[in-house]
Amino acid sequence: MVRIKIPFSVSILFLLSFIVLSLQLMSSALQDTSSLGDMYSWLLLSNIVGTICLLALVSYNIFSLARRLKKREAGSRLTTNIVLLFIVLSLVPAGTVFYFSMKFLHQSIDSWFNVELDAAMEDALELSHSALEQRVRWNLKQSQRLTESLRNKTIQEIGLEIEQLREIAAANEVTLLTQKGRIIAFSGLTQSDILPSLPVSSLFFQVQQGEDFVNLASVDDRLVVQTIVAIEPRKNYYLQIVYPVPERINDLTDSVEFAYVRFQEMTYLRHSLKVSFSLVLSLVLLMSFLAAVSAAFISVRGIIAPIRDLVRGTQAVAAGYYEQLVPAKRQDDLGFLVESFNEMVRQISRAQDETRKSTHEIERQRAYLETLLTSLKAGVLSFDSSLNIRTANQAANIILHVQVMRFYGQDLSHLAMGRPDLMGLVDVVQPLLEKSFDIWQRNIVVDGPDGRKELLCQGTPLFSTEGGYIGAVLVFDDITDLIQAQKNAAWAEVARRLAHEIKNPLTPIQLSAERLQRKLSAKLEKEDAQMLSRSTVTIIQQVEAMKHMVDDFSEYAQPVRNQAANLDLLALVQEVIILYGANPKVEFELMLGADIPLIKADAVSIRQVLHNMFKNALEAMDGKGKIIIKLQAVKKNNSIVVQLGIYDTGGGIDKNQAKNIFEPYVTNKQRGTGLGLAIVKKVIEEHGGTIRLDSNYKQGAGFIMQFPAIFEETQ
Amino acid sequence: MRGCRKSKSLLLCCFISMLSGWHVCYAGGKFVKIKQAQLSIVDNKARLSILLDFRLSPEAQKALYSGITLFWDVSIKLKQKQAFWYKTLFAHTYRYSLTYYTLLDNFRVKDERKKTFRRFSSLAEALVFMQHIETEEMPLSEYVTNQCVISVLKISFDQEMLPAPLRPVAYFDRQWDLSTNEKKWCE
Numbered sequence: 001m002v003r004i005k006i007p008f009s010v011s012i013l014f015l016l017s018f019i020v021l022s023l024q025l026m027s028s029a030l031q032d033t034s035s036l037g038d039m040y041s042w043l044l045l046s047n048i049v050g051t052i053c054l055l056a057l058v059s060y061n062i063f064s065l066a067r068r069l070k071k072r073e074a075g076s077r078l079t080t081n082i083v084l085l086f087i088v089l090s091l092v093p094a095g096t097v098f099y100f101s102m103k104f105l106h107q108s109i110d111s112w113f114n115v116e117l118d119a120a121m122e123d124a125l126e127l128s129h130s131a132l133e134q135r136v137r138w139n140l141k142q143s144q145r146l147t148e149s150l151r152n153k154t155i156q157e158i159g160l161e162i163e164q165l166r167e168i169a170a171a172n173e174v175t176l177l178t179q180k181g182r183i184i185a186f187s188g189l190t191q192s193d194i195l196p197s198l199p200v201s202s203l204f205f206q207v208q209q210g211e212d213f214v215n216l217a218s219v220d221d222r223l224v225v226q227t228i229v230a231i232e233p234r235k236n237y238y239l240q241i242v243y244p245v246p247e248r249i250n251d252l253t254d255s256v257e258f259a260y261v262r263f264q265e266m267t268y269l270r271h272s273l274k275v276s277f278s279l280v281l282s283l284v285l286l287m288s289f290l291a292a293v294s295a296a297f298i299s300v301r302g303i304i305a306p307i308r309d310l311v312r313g314t315q316a317v318a319a320g321y322y323e324q325l326v327p328a329k330r331q332d333d334l335g336f337l338v339e340s341f342n343e344m345v346r347q348i349s350r351a352q353d354e355t356r357k358s359t360h361e362i363e364r365q366r367a368y369l370e371t372l373l374t375s376l377k378a379g380v381l382s383f384d385s386s387l388n389i390r391t392a393n394q395a396a397n398i399i400l401h402v403q404v405m406r407f408y409g410q411d412l413s414h415l416a417m418g419r420p421d422l423m424g425l426v427d428v429v430q431p432l433l434e435k436s437f438d439i440w441q442r443n444i445v446v447d448g449p450d451g452r453k454e455l456l457c458q459g460t461p462l463f464s465t466e467g468g469y470i471g472a473v474l475v476f477d478d479i480t481d482l483i484q485a486q487k488n489a490a491w492a493e494v495a496r497r498l499a500h501e502i503k504n505p506l507t508p509i510q511l512s513a514e515r516l517q518r519k520l521s522a523k524l525e526k527e528d529a530q531m532l533s534r535s536t537v538t539i540i541q542q543v544e545a546m547k548h549m550v551d552d553f554s555e556y557a558q559p560v561r562n563q564a565a566n567l568d569l570l571a572l573v574q575e576v577i578i579l580y581g582a583n584p585k586v587e588f589e590l591m592l593g594a595d596i597p598l599i600k601a602d603a604v605s606i607r608q609v610l611h612n613m614f615k616n617a618l619e620a621m622d623g624k625g626k627i628i629i630k631l632q633a634v635k636k637n638n639s640i641v642v643q644l645g646i647y648d649t650g651g652g653i654d655k656n657q658a659k660n661i662f663e664p665y666v667t668n669k670q671r672g673t674g675l676g677l678a679i680v681k682k683v684i685e686e687h688g689g690t691i692r693l694d695s696n697y698k699q700g701a702g703f704i705m706q707f708p709a710i711f712e713e714t715q
Numbered sequence: 716m717r718g719c720r721k722s723k724s725l726l727l728c729c730f731i732s733m734l735s736g737w738h739v740c741y742a743g744g745k746f747v748k749i750k751q752a753q754l755s756i757v758d759n760k761a762r763l764s765i766l767l768d769f770r771l772s773p774e775a776q777k778a779l780y781s782g783i784t785l786f787w788d789v790s791i792k793l794k795q796k797q798a799f800w801y802k803t804l805f806a807h808t809y810r811y812s813l814t815y816y817t818l819l820d821n822f823r824v825k826d827e828r829k830k831t832f833r834r835f836s837s838l839a840e841a842l843v844f845m846q847h848i849e850t851e852e853m854p855l856s857e858y859v860t861n862q863c864v865i866s867v868l869k870i871s872f873d874q875e876m877l878p879a880p881l882r883p884v885a886y887f888d889r890q891w892d893l894s895t896n897e898k899k900w901c902e
Contacts, residue, residue, distance in 0.1 A: 040879040132818070257817055257818040
């Protein structure tokens, strides 16, 4: 459907034309000569209705504007200003014109009715009256003279001469009447006058009383003088003569009467005329004012629309929507403004897109870096130019056993507060970060809560592209296991070579010693034979001892038998304890935590570990004392481990030995290969567990072993 | 919202007051009243005899003496009830005018339909004449005998024949209420 939109100017022109036409018609209707007089009421009503409609329209617009102002809508204040401007611009000249028009109107109307004119009109009427009275008197005298001339004539003669009498008197009609009003004879000017016009009975009564009757009457809108005079000496008969008033006098008196009546009417309508013209003028003023206000509202709508669009567009831009362009409907300054705004939005949109892409890229890089840092096993700390901590990865938290995030914005020394084990690290790293402007690397040993750790730390100062110092990065890795593995591998190689190089000649040595004993003992003197026997026994015993030692090494060098299965460590511990329970001098105390999960391990290997640990403890206590076994599930690095602690009441471990306690050939016993703990450590580590010396335990030696827990599906 | 309610109440009060005022205006007494009206029907022909209390308000007299002609319409309607509706047997409007002639100092009462008139030397005589209205014989079409004839009579002053400037005042001025109420009776 095609919708035809009437242009604004046409609408306004139509409205104004309607108002002007309506008012013009109403104004014309006030003129007495206008044929629109009959329509006056309808025109007045239509004007009032039009005014009410316009008033309603304006009121609605004002109400809407007030509501928009309250809501602080865009363009409402501008609309108010423009409408007020229109009101002032329309009201001031219209009000001025109205005031002077009213004044002029009232003065003009009053001027119509000045005293002179009123007196003149009265005089004119009086003159007309006088002229007519004179005519009436003259006609009466004429009638009296005529009846006087009839004194000597009989009634019959008078009746016969009546036509002649009418012609003599130049009358319209002459009638001979009896005392009772009966017509005896009649003569009329025209043939159509069949009957005379008689006076009413009350007037005829006057004649009967003997008075002459004279009356000025109007017949067919013409004035006539009607006289009735008694015929002397016969008082019983009357002669009625109707004289025409001369044409000229008739017209003049008619004209005077019309003017006088018109003047009287206008005088009477003086106030009403003022009211009516004032009403028309007021309506003109009101409708002009309302039309101006309506025009202001309609025209301002056209101006406000692009501004409102612009505001909407600005709000959209502020909200981050750059696709919403403002429609450019006009070719004027506002249209230019809209075009400029659209161009600006397009440019912002492009810039925003580029910024978004850059941000996205930065975010992607940051996420990548974060993922990279998170996946790194090495801990990474970054510092700003004041060497306050900026970022840290997850590995740093794990290695240092501290939530580094809590220390963002603080320097490294805050990390060591409440953590004396980290003091050594801080003492070494902090000066290096402060002073070194080159990459540096240090191995730093930390005695943490989970044992001794060796950290490989590398510091790198950061510089901006302009060369300014912007901070530093500290990368540290826990290389304890690596170094230990290297040591273990070296010791395994040594053990393998020892087993290979030493064990092979031992059997010939033992056999040769036995052969010497067998061949020469009978041939030698008794003393020599005894000496030989002691020597060969010594050789054989030492060879046996060496074989044992080589076997131990061989065992250490060999890979651990690992037939892993779900293992209840508590049951295994209890089983092994029973084997040692026969000794009354040794007391075992088992301290258990709640809900100890299973571990995945080779039961034989773990039994050997337990035997080694208990054997060491017993040896350390010289066969009497107390062995405390603590078994519990603990949380470590977001996972559950089964922790087994074995504590004895022996002499403990020397501080110097503590560093290397798990290395081969480290022992405080008179006899022993020093491989026991090394093998234990090797077995535990090959099961994915850890073992460490509990440095906090001072009553003897304490070891803490941790195994990864497993959870059966049924659990 | 409260202000709006107040405004509504005020408007309602104004409207009610206006209506009351209008009512009081009309209840204050009329210058023209129907005193008596009688219908006589002979041979399907009706004749209506009306007696009015005919007075002119001071304002109307003033206008009359100022040369303004006053017009009245005498509206007569005769109806009879049928099965479901009222059938109009006769309907007619007589129109009379009253004019004052300054020069002759007399009053003219004119039957505007017949174009006949009578002159009176005084207003009282003219009004007395106008108080009595005798209609001509009114032929009743489809008249049903022995059944009530409803007569509807109203004398209306024609304000629209007043000079245009006077009309807005006449609409609202009680002095110009020279019409009777509608009289309806059954004979």
